[in-house]
Amino acid sequence: MSVDGEKDEPGWEVDPDDEWGIAVIATVGRQLKLRREAVGMRAAEFGTAVGYGEDLVYKIEGGKRIPRPEYLDRADEVLGAGGLLSAMKEDVRKVRYPKRLRELVKLEAQAVEMGVYESHSLNGLLQTSDHARAVFTARQPPYSLDEVERAVAARLARQSIFERSPAPALSFVQEESALRRPIGGTMVWRQQLEQLLVVGRLRHVTLQVMPLHCEAHPGLDGRIEVLKFPDGTAVGRSDGAFNGRPTSDPKQLRILELRYNTIRAQALSPSDSLAFVEQLLGET
Incomplete structure (x- = not known):
């Protein structure tokens, strides 16, 4: 090029x-x-x-x-x-990464296993460039055009995690409502659903959908993320626990893992989740 x-x-x-x-x-x-x-x-x-x-x-x-x-x-x-x-x-x-993201990127680069539950939006690692651009453009107070493009570039750069070797084990649980919101318009939404199918079929990725008919689950307070490292240590964060701050305390990590594992058990299976995304794509 x-x-x-x-x-x-x-x-x-x-x-x-x-x-x-x-x-x-x-x-x-x-x-x-x-x-x-x-x-x-x-x-x-x-x-x-x-x-x-x-x-x-x-x-x-x-x-x-x-x-x-x-x-x-x-x-x-x-x-x-x-x-x-x-x-x-x-x-x-x-x-390429904004200051506030550098520690997260460093942790993601070291992790051998990562589990993420997202409630209101798609996880940044799953977003297409146009989807991310629409999300950042909607921020208030508004970003400048340069700030939007820097944020999009940084978000896409994080997605190199999918190409790492050896590949980390990645697990995502996404709320159905986030998949139904046509952010960026119909074409951007379709491309985003197609991207989810591509990523969800990777051998080291598990993608699950939390259906709306699930009345209650431990993730209703917001995002949960747990990263594990080669030396056996881990770090986790949840919007609804420990003031939303990252934690490596074993007792607190057990709580986050319990919540995340319960969420995975209540969500659609990986195969049913991909079928659900395909159905959504067919409806657009």
Whole structure:
């Protein structure tokens, strides 16, 4: 892909309120510029070599734009950096996430097992880009267009969890009402339902639907999330317990696991849940 097309793709700007992110991207930009100048390449010549326009090269070197991972790989190759520029991809990847999400992303990257119950909306790991964009656009007070695109990009970047190897065991329970709300309009809704079917059929993913005819269950207070790690530790959070704060206390985790396991038992089976989503898709 020619990265020149990034001119028309928002979401790669640096968050002006993220001091750490600004510092990281400024450092990366300086290193790129120093390497380029050291080999005697002009910005326009370098841009042609890596598939970027000269203007975008200057923006990246000036710390105004987040470079794509493939840009760093190509720059490393063109400038003969021996892997030093490519090695910056990890820090650059973290900048894509808003500050408040970084700890969550770190935990998700380490988890070997994750269970999530969602009540009012679809879990961010399951959302399509258009669905996420409609959700962020509806926020009040309203986000700016740049803030919306940064939020969408960060949400999609988290979905790399589905491609991890070895794959973590992922379990999602979604309220039926969240699946019926046509966020973004009919076409966006259809694409979202199709996405749920794709994800729900992954071997390491279990997707269940909590039907509306279930009169009561332990998740009525809101979201529940439990993540487990290779060393046997875990962390959990619930909107309706422990002030909504993350907890690693064994006693509190047992309570959250009991609630989540009860919710799973009351929800439709995974096969019935996929059949339900297919039925919804057929009704649109």
